[in-house]
Amino acid sequence: MNERENIRDRIKQAAAEVFAERGFDGARMQEIADRAGANKAMIYYYFDSKEALFTAIFAENFANLLQLFNSILQVDAVDPKVVIPQLVHLHLDFLNRHNELPRMIIREIQSGNPVVEKLVRANFSRFSGQLQALREEMAAAIRNNSIRDVDPLQTVWNLVALNIFIFVARPILTAAFPEEFSDVGRMLAEREKAIVDLMLYGLVPRQEA
Amino acid sequence: MNERENIRDRIKQAAAEVFAERGFDGARMQEIADRAGANKAMIYYYFDSKEALFTAIFAENFANLLQLFNSILQVDAVDPKVVIPQLVHLHLDFLNRHNELPRMIIREIQSGNPVVEKLVRANFSRFSGQLQALREEMAAAIRNNSIRDVDPLQTVWNLVALNIFIFVARPILTAAFPEEFSDVGRMLAEREKAIVDLMLYGLVPRQEA
DNA sequence: GTCTATAACCGGATAGAC
DNA sequence: GTCTATCCGGTTATAGAC
Numbered sequence: 441m442n443e444r445e446n447i448r449d450r451i452k453q454a455a456a457e458v459f460a461e462r463g464f465d466g467a468r469m470q471e472i473a474d475r476a477g478a479n480k481a482m483i484y485y486y487f488d489s490k491e492a493l494f495t496a497i498f499a500e501n502f503a504n505l506l507q508l509f510n511s512i513l514q515v516d517a518v519d520p521k522v523v524i525p526q527l528v529h530l531h532l533d534f535l536n537r538h539n540e541l542p543r544m545i546i547r548e549i550q551s552g553n554p555v556v557e558k559l560v561r562a563n564f565s566r567f568s569g570q571l572q573a574l575r576e577e578m579a580a581a582i583r584n585n586s587i588r589d590v591d592p593l594q595t596v597w598n599l600v601a602l603n604i605f606i607f608v609a610r611p612i613l614t615a616a617f618p619e620e621f622s623d624v625g626r627m628l629a630e631r632e633k634a635i636v637d638l639m640l641y642g643l644v645p646r647q648e649a
Numbered sequence: 650m651n652e653r654e655n656i657r658d659r660i661k662q663a664a665a666e667v668f669a670e671r672g673f674d675g676a677r678m679q680e681i682a683d684r685a686g687a688n689k690a691m692i693y694y695y696f697d698s699k700e701a702l703f704t705a706i707f708a709e710n711f712a713n714l715l716q717l718f719n720s721i722l723q724v725d726a727v728d729p730k731v732v733i734p735q736l737v738h739l740h741l742d743f744l745n746r747h748n749e750l751p752r753m754i755i756r757e758i759q760s761g762n763p764v765v766e767k768l769v770r771a772n773f774s775r776f777s778g779q780l781q782a783l784r785e786e787m788a789a790a791i792r793n794n795s796i797r798d799v800d801p802l803q804t805v806w807n808l809v810a811l812n813i814f815i816f817v818a819r820p821i822l823t824a825a826f827p828e829e830f831s832d833v834g835r836m837l838a839e840r841e842k843a844i845v846d847l848m849l850y851g852l853v854p855r856q857e858a
Numbered sequence: 859g860t861c862t863a864t865a866a867c868c869g870g871a872t873a874g875a876c
Numbered sequence: 877g878t879c880t881a882t883c884c885g886g887t888t889a890t891a892g893a894c
Contacts, residue, residue: 468869489871
């Protein structure tokens, strides 16, 4: 309506922050209201309950992530020297824009809230077709000798593991290595380089070219 | 006293489980008491408060983890083909025996409880000396041409990222890939192999022997 | 040391005025 | 749509008997 976003959006924004910082159980409706510049009753005017509010936000974020994974898995299998840097960049860039998401997912998954596991199951089934295609493409690439003989699923896990690490472990890392995190942009660039370097020279055949 | 461990230990054990499953805010003293085969009042007889109970358990687990890291960092720098498999095996084995620890740490770090960040800061400073030594050893190994020219800190992060992944993401992975997790021992062995393979052929010089 | 009963509080949710 | 005041259930914590 006016220059400030409407209250409903401010509540969603504030709730996303508080849930990310404190988790579902730790989040306080009062704090969400305060950060949104509203009062508790307004939250209940727009959302049925704390759980409904959480679910709305979580589902939205989770859908974004799965969309990214789908787009990642649709990359045509070509030279890993081209594909891997693209994938790492895409993923890190997304995570950088949704900083709090990995920790939020890890924290909330299997924490009593049944909505969460449902979301995972429902979306990952759609996802498994993509994964099957990827396996076949990688198998072809292995026969083709354009990548080493690696397990496709393990390789995907490796890539995800390397990418999410700094976001998942950020609170520990910033405490332990304050200098590295003083310039986040620089750190991210170095991280990207290191991941690509490790992945590539773990994939490219030994006696190529 | 008798064959069953004493109540204090049973409480600690039960609390560790419940905190790991539900997080600090989600944990209920009643559930801890039930699992320990005691009642709430007994918990308060042995521990001052919920927070004190949590802190005791968290500090103990965290100390164990740092002790492992210290022992890992003391490995003499030799051929990566020997060292890397050792490190991965040590770390995965530890994590397997303290299954819930990574998720607990990630979940609770920076979640309002100031004790936690203090623990990190205090212990990681002791830790940084070890890390400096490692950097120097790796620099020597690089000059020596026994490993590729990689960033030592990034390499440590890579190793940790790959090792913790299945434990951190376990709830998602079991939902998404039930077959893989039906035989945990087998899955762990495959994971170990894949990590070592990736790390090694990302470290060993291209045109070696 | 162990237990039952209860106090004290906190936080999600709602009633109802405007 | 927005706000204040309040309810009510659940949870931490304690009192006090044994």
